[in-house]
Amino acid sequence: MTNSTDIIFVQTLGCYVVIEYTSGLRSISFVKSKDRIKEKKTLGITFELERYFKGEKIDFSCDIDISHLSPFVQKVLGETRKIGYGKTIPYSELAKNIGCRGARAVGGALARNPVPIVIPCHRIVAKNGIGGYSAGVDIKTRLLELEKKRREA
DNA sequence: AGCAGGTTTAGCG
DNA sequence: CGCTAAACCTGCT
Numbered sequence: 001m002t003n004s005t006d007i008i009f010v011q012t013l014g015c016y017v018v019i020e021y022t023s024g025l026r027s028i029s030f031v032k033s034k035d036r037i038k039e040k041k042t043l044g045i046t047f048e049l050e051r052y053f054k055g056e057k058i059d060f061s062c063d064i065d066i067s068h069l070s071p072f073v074q075k076v077l078g079e080t081r082k083i084g085y086g087k088t089i090p091y092s093e094l095a096k097n098i099g100c101r102g103a104r105a106v107g108g109a110l111a112r113n114p115v116p117i118v119i120p121c122h123r124i125v126a127k128n129g130i131g132g133y134s135a136g137v138d139i140k141t142r143l144l145e146l147e148k149k150r151r152e153a
Numbered sequence: 154a155g156c157a158g159g160t161t162t163a164g165c166g
Numbered sequence: 167c168g169c170t171a172a173a174c175c176t177g178c179t
Contacts, residue, residue, distance in 0.1 A: 070177075072176060104173095108176060
């Protein structure tokens, strides 16, 4: 079975992105240190991500392995995937879409998202301000800027 | 049970 | 407008 890890440097974010793939996309993470790692691009999703970071509007359609997560989290993440490129909605609205009012619960679910970007958790923002981000608000801001730029073009 | 979290809204100065 | 307090809901100990 396929089981591999890719890593690429992303200029836009100023950090490395690690992609883990097993029986589907398993996780995406951001690392700053460049020690003892070599760039590696073997997966299709990796190339899609590179194009995304270059500013292309990508519709990620690869399998994601999130079977180990709780039903509620899967529901939130599934709903998050439906949000279009360059679009942002508040936590409360996403909560309403899945039938509850607990905006904080939604935030909690998003914090457990193993695959940022492919599941665009950065498009969920607070009503007054940017809101939080598990990988760092600075990254969230840059992702939104990236999509905004593409949208205006 | 109890606490904390990527929020929200209402209430008060 | 900025600050505090209570309410909402799920996940972890």
